[in-house]
Amino acid sequence: MLCWHWHRLVDSECLIVWLPLNGKIHTGSAYSWALVTCLLSAFSLSEWALITGIACTLATFLLNWIYRHKEYRFRTKSDEH
Structure with missing residues (x-):
C-alpha cells in the first residue's frame, strides 16, 4: 500500500x-x-541520571502511598461490616 x-x-x-x-x-x-x-x-548525563532517580523515587513513594491508603480504607471498611 x-x-x-x-x-x-x-x-x-x-x-x-x-x-x-x-x-x-x-x-x-x-x-x-x-x-x-x-x-x-x-545538564550533563550524570545530572540527568540524578534527576531521573529523584523523579522515580518520588513517583514510587506517591504510588505506594496511594495504594497503601486504598488498602487501609478497604480493610477498615470491611472490618465495619
Whole structure:
C-alpha cells in the first residue's frame, strides 16, 4: 500500500493521513525541537541520571502511598461490616 507523508511516497502498509506542508507547522516544529534540545543540553548525563532517580523515587513513594491508603480504607471498611 502506498501512503503519502510529507510529500514523500512511502511504500508500506500504513495509515498515515496526508498533511499539507505549511510554513507555520515547520517553523513551530523547528523552534519546539530547538527548545527541547536546548533544555536537554542544560545538564550533563550524570545530572540527568540524578534527576531521573529523584523523579522515580518520588513517583514510587506517591504510588505506594496511594495504594497503601486504598488498602487501609478497604480493610477498615470491611472490618465495619
